[in-house]
Amino acid sequence: MHKQSLCLRLLLAAPAIFGAFAAHAAGQQDSTIKAPADKPAAPIQKVEIKGAAASYDARRNDTATKIVVSQEDILRNGDTTIGEVLKRLPGVTVGGVQGRGGDIRMRGLGSGYTSILLNGEPAPAGFSLDSLSPDMIERIEIMRAATAEYSTQAIAGAINIVLKRAIVTAQREIKAGFQEEHGHYGTNINYQLADKKGPLSYAIGGAVTYAKFERPSEVVTERYDPAGPLNTLRRADERSSGHFEAFNVSPRVNWTLGPGDVITSQSFININRFTGDNSEHVNTLVGSAPPYSATRVLIKSDSELVRSDLSWTRKLAEGAKLDAKAGVNYNHRDTRAPSFNYNEKDELLIERLITSGVVDKGFTASGKYSTPIFEGHALAAGWDGAYNKRNEDRIQRESSTKVKADNLDQVFEANVRRLALFAQDEWTVTPRWSVYFGLRWEGIETRSEGDGYAAIDNKSSVWSPLFQTLWKIPGSKSDQLRLGLTRTYKAPAVNNLIPRRFASNNNSEISPDFQGNPALRPELAWGLDLAYEHYLEGGGLLTASTYVRRIEDAIHNKTDPVPVNGKYISMPVNDGIANTHGIELEAKLPVRSMWKTAPNIDFRANVSRNWSRLESVAGPNNRIDSQTPFSGTVGADWKLDKLPLTLGSSYSFQNGGPVRIAKYQYAYSVPKRSLDMYGLWKFNPKNQLRVSVANALHQQNVQQSIFDDSEQGRRSETTITPTYVVVRALMEMKF
Known part of the structure; x- marks a missing residue:
């Protein structure tokens, strides 16, 4: 946020502070900007602008x-598959032999009890999470309780992989x-x-x-x-x-x-x-x-x-x-x-x-x-x-x-x-x-x-009322x-x-x-x-x-x-x-x-x-x-x-x-x-x-x-x- 605040201050002060920009660029960001000697120094109001994505x-x-698991957390351990990333997340376990992948489980339940979503949609037939490189992923969302926007085939919860x-x-x-x-x-x-x-x-x-x-x-x-x-x-x-x-x-x-x-x-x-x-x-x-x-x-x-x-x-x-x-x-x-x-x-x-x-x-x-x-x-x-x-x-x-x-x-x-x-x-x-x-x-x-x-x-339908x-x-x-x-x-x-x-x-x-x-x-x-x-x-x-x-x-x-x-x-x-x-x-x-x-x-x-x-x-x-x-x-x-x-x-x-x-x-x-x-x-x-x-x-x-x-x-x-x-x-x- 410091960079955004600094940019606004520069725009408000305009040409009078242009000469001080080099000092800031060189790393002297704490230097004080003074007004000309023949005018009293006017206080510059510090305003911080926070983008919605950064502050929310x-x-x-x-x-x-x-x-929400950020990309930084996803890439931290150098994992090559999504299963290796998911096994460290709260409430998530991976079945099968250690290090070889398996069904993804929330609340200890797999076999369809845990919904796997790709960009908010059920993963297509034949899709494997191991086919995704962690570098392709923007974030991982773990939803313990279902919402109406996503499929309610999520008795244990849902994991949404967002590319x-x-x-x-x-x-x-x-x-x-x-x-x-x-x-x-x-x-x-x-x-x-x-x-x-x-x-x-x-x-x-x-x-x-x-x-x-x-x-x-x-x-x-x-x-x-x-x-x-x-x-x-x-x-x-x-x-x-x-x-x-x-x-x-x-x-x-x-x-x-x-x-x-x-x-x-x-x-x-x-x-x-x-x-x-x-x-x-x-x-x-x-x-x-x-x-x-x-x-x-x-x-x-x-x-x-x-x-x-x-x-x-x-x-x-x-x-x-x-x-x-x-x-x-x-x-x-x-x-x-x-x-x-x-x-x-x-x-x-x-x-x-x-x-x-x-x-x-x-x-x-x-x-x-x-x-x-x-x-x-x-x-x-x-x-x-x-x-x-x-x-x-x-x-x-x-x-x-x-x-x-x-x-x-x-x-x-x-x-x-x-x-x-x-x-x-x-x-x-x-x-x-x-x-x-x-x-x-x-x-x-x-x-x-x-x-x-x-x-x-085989036909089935379900009404799902939801409250949170x-x-x-x-x-x-x-x-x-x-x-x-x-x-x-x-x-x-x-x-x-x-x-x-x-x-x-x-x-x-x-x-x-x-x-x-x-x-x-x-x-x-x-x-x-x-x-x-x-x-x-x-x-x-x-x-x-x-x-x-x-x-x-x-x-x-x-x-x-x-x-x-x-x-x-x-x-x-x-x-x-x-x-x-x-x-x-x-x-x-x-x-x-x-x-x-x-x-x-x-x-x-x-x-x-x-x-x-x-x-x-x-x-x-x-x-x-x-x-x-x-x-x-x-x-x-x-x-x-x-x-x-x-x-x-x-x-x-x-x-x-x-x-x-x-x-x-x-x-x-x-x-x-x-x-x-x-x-x-x-x-x-x-x-x-x-x-x-x-x-x-x-x-x-x-x-x-x-x-x-x-x-x-x-x-x-x-x-x-x-x-x-x-x-x-x-x-x-x-x-």
């Missing part, structure tokens, strides 16, 4: 609860990176090019990535008789190796037609090439060998994703504004996977070739009109629609002289139509109290047909309370509706085939959110929040203990009521805001505790969606005063433990710990080197699936996966 704190002042749009100044930037993991190397190059000429501005950003990998694991299979003795023990050595290349580019163009009248074109193109070699060798120590004691699968997969939208923003009279957007998306993937299955004597039993192709294409359109109806009221209404068509084929060819070969042709088609209408009003009742009312109707229609089943139609309020406590400048009441839902995923069979290599109760269920209904939820926020000087804060959700027609995968045609099948089903609740604590503490002479260190920490219960499954540990019960992150950033060096680290923890999925099904996972560190050295304002170490603890990951009934005994499959330290170096250069 959306997290603190918006009635609807929202956590860069505004272009302020010319930019030329290249980031060249190198990484090492377990003796395998990779490179990535990020680039940003932007400029502004008159009413037109443009930017092109993107990344090129190449990496090799080798990931071993061990799978232990145990079976016990109902009376207790061990009758089967197998140890399988698995190894996955390969390499992948990725290229993405995001061009955008802004055209200013007039004051408040802007047309923006934004596109995203991603091309991936993947080659993998997966092998498994089973060593049977007790009992009989499985049908296939060794398997090798060679995978080659090519995919392309294109998304493009055109938006128009126009400011109207009396503070009204119109936003309209239309977009198209296309996703294509071809996979070729020859496999070879052997018996315990290493004799080739069957050779199989599976080729598959998937094409997703569709378009979206949305519009919003907002206007202040009278003082203190901001009314908005709009619509949001989408159509997506998916074509998929899977061709299986087998050859064998020892077992029966099975050729299979599967062709599927699915169409998804979505339409939503919404209205919302934000009312500032008093300077300290504001309320938000929203109402959204959203309907989804799915139609699928394919080989082996007739056309299936913000109360700034009287007598305090830093304390406030939030309350939210929401109606949200979760529609069944298209793949869960299609009765297509996904075969397991060695079918069993603990490794069943999977088949969709066209009779699935959407899950409906009522929610309550409550939060207390205390803001500190210098950007610090302390918050405590709690939430409750009651979910009707909860969906979970269920394996019947009786095989169908000799095969065990897992199928998603609606299964009664589920309840979940939890608490979240967050702290940001800039040390210098409390102690002026302290080192320039910023501490941050967050802790989440979640509980849930699926009423149709007997407890204990009958958590929905294998919910993460406890998670937390603690970190610090230290900017040295005498060196152009910034150091930082963060430690994340996710609890695991036992889960009862159904009457006979259980799962177990060990707690996951992750330590990341980074250092940033600024050579000059345009060049800096960022070195980071990810997954420094390289903890072993353990997952277990269990099937236990009194008639057949206990069967379990335990997967043990080592993880490795990832070292990265990133040179960042501006031109």
